[in-house]
Amino acid sequence: MSTRTSPGIQAAERGHDTAAQREREDALLARCESLVAEALRAGADEAEAFATHAEKSLATFEKGDLKLAHVDEGSSIGLRVFKHQRLGFAATNQFDTASLAGVARNAVALATASPADVANRLPDARPIVQLPPLVHAGLDRFGIEEAVDLGHTLLTRAQAFDKRLSVDGANAGVSRVAQAVHTSRGVRAVESDAMVTLSISGMAIAGADVGGFHYQSDAVRDPACVQAALHQVVDDFAGTSVGNLGAQRAPNSYQGLVLFSPDAFLDLFVAPVLSAASAIAVQRGRSALAQRLGERIGVLGLAIHDTPEDLGLAGAGSFDREGQPARRFALVEDGVLMGWLYNGYAAAVENRTSTGHARGGARGVPGLGAHAISVAGGTGGTRETLLATLGRGLLVQRFSGSVDPASGDFSGVAKSSRWVEGGRVSGPVRETMLSGNAYQLLARIAQLGTVAERVDGSARAPWALVDGLSVTAG
Amino acid sequence: MLDSMISGSTTSLAADPTDILSEALAATPGGFVELRWHKKETRGLTVEKGRVDNATASEHSGVGVRVLEQGTFGFASTDRLEKGAIVRAIDQARTAARASSRARRERVPDLPEVALARGRFDTPGVDETRGRSIESALEMLLEVERGARASSTRVTSASTAYAEIYEEKGIVTSDGAKVWTRTVRPEFRVIAIAAKGGEMQRGAESVGVTGGWECLFETRSPAQLAEKAAQQAVDLLDAGYPEGGRTEVLLSPALVGLLTHEAVGHTVEADFVASGSCAAGRIGTRVASDLVTLCDSGVSEYHVGAGGTMFVDDEGVAAVRATVIENGILKSYLHDRESAARFGVAPTGNARAWEYDDEPLIRMRNTYIAPGTSSMEEMIAGVEDGYLLDGASNGQADANGEFMFGTREAYRIVRGKKGPLMRGVNISGTAFDVLQSVDAVGTDFRWDLGSGHCGKGQPAKVDAGGPWLRCNVVLGGRKS
Numbered sequence A: 001m002s003t004r005t006s007p008g009i010q011a012a013e014r015g016h017d018t019a020a021q022r023e024r025e026d027a028l029l030a031r032c033e034s035l036v037a038e039a040l041r042a043g044a045d046e047a048e049a050f051a052t053h054a055e056k057s058l059a060t061f062e063k064g065d066l067k068l069a070h071v072d073e074g075s076s077i078g079l080r081v082f083k084h085q086r087l088g089f090a091a092t093n094q095f096d097t098a099s100l101a102g103v104a105r106n107a108v109a110l111a112t113a114s115p116a117d118v119a120n121r122l123p124d125a126r127p128i129v130q131l132p133p134l135v136h137a138g139l140d141r142f143g144i145e146e147a148v149d150l151g152h153t154l155l156t157r158a159q160a161f162d163k164r165l166s167v168d169g170a171n172a173g174v175s176r177v178a179q180a181v182h183t184s185r186g187v188r189a190v191e192s193d194a195m196v197t198l199s200i201s202g203m204a205i206a207g208a209d210v211g212g213f214h215y216q217s218d219a220v221r222d223p224a225c226v227q228a229a230l231h232q233v234v235d236d237f238a239g240t241s242v243g244n245l246g247a248q249r250a251p252n253s254y255q256g257l258v259l260f261s262p263d264a265f266l267d268l269f270v271a272p273v274l275s276a277a278s279a280i281a282v283q284r285g286r287s288a289l290a291q292r293l294g295e296r297i298g299v300l301g302l303a304i305h306d307t308p309e310d311l312g313l314a315g316a317g318s319f320d321r322e323g324q325p326a327r328r329f330a331l332v333e334d335g336v337l338m339g340w341l342y343n344g345y346a347a348a349v350e351n352r353t354s355t356g357h358a359r360g361g362a363r364g365v366p367g368l369g370a371h372a373i374s375v376a377g378g379t380g381g382t383r384e385t386l387l388a389t390l391g392r393g394l395l396v397q398r399f400s401g402s403v404d405p406a407s408g409d410f411s412g413v414a415k416s417s418r419w420v421e422g423g424r425v426s427g428p429v430r431e432t433m434l435s436g437n438a439y440q441l442l443a444r445i446a447q448l449g450t451v452a453e454r455v456d457g458s459a460r461a462p463w464a465l466v467d468g469l470s471v472t473a474g
Numbered sequence B: 001m002l003d004s005m006i007s008g009s010t011t012s013l014a015a016d017p018t019d020i021l022s023e024a025l026a027a028t029p030g031g032f033v034e035l036r037w038h039k040k041e042t043r044g045l046t047v048e049k050g051r052v053d054n055a056t057a058s059e060h061s062g063v064g065v066r067v068l069e070q071g072t073f074g075f076a077s078t079d080r081l082e083k084g085a086i087v088r089a090i091d092q093a094r095t096a097a098r099a100s101s102r103a104r105r106e107r108v109p110d111l112p113e114v115a116l117a118r119g120r121f122d123t124p125g126v127d128e129t130r131g132r133s134i135e136s137a138l139e140m141l142l143e144v145e146r147g148a149r150a151s152s153t154r155v156t157s158a159s160t161a162y163a164e165i166y167e168e169k170g171i172v173t174s175d176g177a178k179v180w181t182r183t184v185r186p187e188f189r190v191i192a193i194a195a196k197g198g199e200m201q202r203g204a205e206s207v208g209v210t211g212g213w214e215c216l217f218e219t220r221s222p223a224q225l226a227e228k229a230a231q232q233a234v235d236l237l238d239a240g241y242p243e244g245g246r247t248e249v250l251l252s253p254a255l256v257g258l259l260t261h262e263a264v265g266h267t268v269e270a271d272f273v274a275s276g277s278c279a280a281g282r283i284g285t286r287v288a289s290d291l292v293t294l295c296d297s298g299v300s301e302y303h304v305g306a307g308g309t310m311f312v313d314d315e316g317v318a319a320v321r322a323t324v325i326e327n328g329i330l331k332s333y334l335h336d337r338e339s340a341a342r343f344g345v346a347p348t349g350n351a352r353a354w355e356y357d358d359e360p361l362i363r364m365r366n367t368y369i370a371p372g373t374s375s376m377e378e379m380i381a382g383v384e385d386g387y388l389l390d391g392a393s394n395g396q397a398d399a400n401g402e403f404m405f406g407t408r409e410a411y412r413i414v415r416g417k418k419g420p421l422m423r424g425v426n427i428s429g430t431a432f433d434v435l436q437s438v439d440a441v442g443t444d445f446r447w448d449l450g451s452g453h454c455g456k457g458q459p460a461k462v463d464a465g466g467p468w469l470r471c472n473v474v475l476g477g478r479k480s
Helices: A019-041 A097-113 A137-141 A144-161 A223-243 A262-276 A279-283 A344-349 A383-390 A438-444 B018-026 B083-103 B126-131 B134-150 B222-237 B253-268 B270-274 B337-343 B376-381 B431-436
Strands: A046-062 A065-083 A086-092 A165-183 A188-206 A214-220 A254-260 A304-306 A329-333 A373-375 A393-396 A398-403 A409-415 A417-421 A424-430 A433-437 A445-448 A453-455 A459-461 A464-472 B032-048 B051-069 B072-078 B118-122 B155-173 B178-196 B199-208 B245-251 B294-297 B322-326 B366-369 B385-397 B402-414 B417-423 B426-430 B454-456 B458-460 B463-466 B469-475
Touching (some): A019 A046, A019 A065, A019 A188, A046 A144, A065 A144, A065 B051, A065 B083, A086 A097, A144 A188, A144 A223, A144 B083, A188 A223, A254 A383, A262 A329, A262 A398, A262 A453, A262 A459, A262 A464, A279 A344, A383 A393, A393 A409, A398 B402, A409 B402, A409 B426, A438 A445, B018 B032, B018 B083, B032 B083, B032 B134, B051 B083, B051 B134, B134 B222, B178 B222, B199 B222, B222 B402, B245 B253, B253 B294, B253 B322, B253 B366, B253 B385, B253 B463
Parallel strands (some): A065 B072, A086 B051, B118 B178, B366 B463
Antiparallel strands (some): A046 A165, A254 A464, A304 A373, A398 A409, A417 A424, A433 A464, A453 A459, B032 B051, B032 B155, B051 B072, B155 B178, B178 B199, B245 B469, B294 B322, B294 B366, B385 B402, B402 B417, B402 B426, B426 B469, B454 B458
8 A cells, every 4th residue: 555654553554556666655754754853953842844756757739749748756845843833944855964954944943033823833643544555556657658649649539529629738647746744743654646647728710710718637546547538538628619619799698597517616616615614714814604614504405525535536645734634524514514624733723633634745834725625416417407497598617717715706707608598508608707706606506416527637516506696798 | 149147246156057057968969958957945924813824945946958859849857956967867858759759740840040148147136135034024024914904993814925036047058058047036915804794805915026125115115015905905895896797997007917918918929829829820910909019028128126027038048028019010929949930030038937847838028018198087087987997816818819807996987087996806808809999008107917926837927017008898797
């Protein structure tokens, strides 16, 4: 198995890891241990080192042709220290003795300059439930030549779909990442992951008609799933892009029902909830949901979970940025707000334990966020059923705009959108603006589609029919 | 070759990194090779409600290697500035290029012969900013954040942040570039949250420059920026929503910057043009009102400190001014060396990489509309029914020129009179249609997008701005 945690807490298992992978993991952990020791020698009271090692083979295509073959390998390490409950952080990608000593000195110097905060303490080590291996053996043989082949297949399939497609960019590659964390409070964990990534972007062009830009991507761990993912990425991209041709202005402005794709639903309605569910946002008085814990914030049946155990999503992992266990977390259940997301700092403010939501990499202080969001499907049926329920109005596949997390107000352009008449798509529309308030509209979700679809390999959500939107025709 | 332009102090310099790059290059003869040693040091501080959330110093450095082999590019990198490691990275890049060349249909043409830069190029403010203690910045952030919270009983939370990016690059190419550059880009931002009756509103101000601390706060002090953010958050609590629809607007310099960057700039990047953007095939044709002249430049034109200032790009080409639109006529795209070869023009110095392990892409630098002749009073007086919009948030644009960007504040104008504050909205339009509708361009000029980043696979520090401008757009208002 690819995850190892604190000795004495859980036995190490290895599964598919290779000798090279094990060597990398051991080296990363050793570097973390060494840097923590250096920090303590430099005067830190507590220290946490987080290190990553990444290998990448990426083929980049542009204008329908190969642009660049990119092979890369590198490591980074970040050190967080507390000295008299004062915070300091430093990071580097240089692993020589002098550089690491400099990192320790810089972190301690920054801590010396900062004001004290009683919540500045590292979390204790806690048992980590190991996920099955994240690294599939079949990816060992995947390198730049395989990346080029996959990218070439992406392009060929897109070009065969419709000659009017203009592929602006396409990428195919594999990344292998190992991450390790060690703290002076006994946290010690390491995990490796590997994924094939696919993306394609562009538009369809017919004479003077340049269709709206579209983008599709996926990330998969299992080599056996790569071809199916590739077909899905290309077909979704191509179908939507060609469908964007001939866009007209929407027939009229209105206030009412709009059908959202899983992607647009996540951007507009779920992202603000995640922001407002940050315990730090609540503690600092900037969460619009601060007074609503335990209350119904959405319609019956709305369920939003963080699912780090879902190996089908890119954010899967056994532990968070602070080495705390990452576990399934019910954020919203049947429309009711169930809890806040905590990292070590937010938990310390309230003298409780972290929910395992420290996020980030080696180059910054741990932040706070979800791993792999999953919105449960509802009872609304298929996309076609939802179109029939909508009857007349707007279908939005992508939202290009902004949501103010403080107020929930949003305003932006409905991209790759379609006008619906008589429960069927009648054609693409352009320059159509959407506005409303995300928090208020959660309670006006009319229907959620039955199936939660994978979105970009990083989340799951169903199609959603929402009432009360302001739609402005251009 | 371009002459060296050195400014600022020359103290505290490390050894010239280009010497070791040249040695590695000499050890691996062959086709085109581009070596870029790139060190990025960042210092970042964030304060919220009296607590320090972030106090960071980080360094990320190494050598990016790009080769042109068998008609295609290969890229590899090493985190070591050592001859042996660089030679190995060159070999890896060549291997990658050869392994992938079979998938290349159209071979990369020979890169155009241009005057490649040689020498030292420092932007102003490097030593002043790096010499300033982090303690003084932290003290300022704590004081200003306290002041923002104390400014009104309705302000429930405030945060301040300071960041500076120091970059040192050494660029050596097999066809003659040999450059050492140093740049520093500090930025400051303040956010205030105000609440009333369960509703929250957010006010935000930010500033970012290429230059020193004095340059960063030349126009407004940190306290003034915080006061504005807090006042904005409080005022927005009682503000109404603009009505949606197509309307006449006055855009502030920040929004003109977003328009030039998002709506026009991306569509004239030559890689996007080659993919069929709405600017393709339109060189020499009218795309804007004759009041519009739009440029992208590595130089900070009109006013010092533009956040995307650079003298040499990451291919070793001088970052010259590119006049994209001149009096309404499309004149030029933005190029790197490869696209310049394909289009048969000179490169414009727009190749930029975010870090050493990123390959250079065609990116904007400082993009702007040149000042015109109308006063602010004349422009407001000329609006029968419309809005004055200010405060930029995010923005995006499509290949077809359809754009969206966010505004923080809106004021209704009726019969030439400016009304009370309303909530900001997102605006949309099609780039060249909006530029064709421009009927007044102001005299004042301001860079106003120096904080934040542009995203295109990689981030990039850019700036944009211009004068006030009057045009027609679609507003995404609450009522329709």
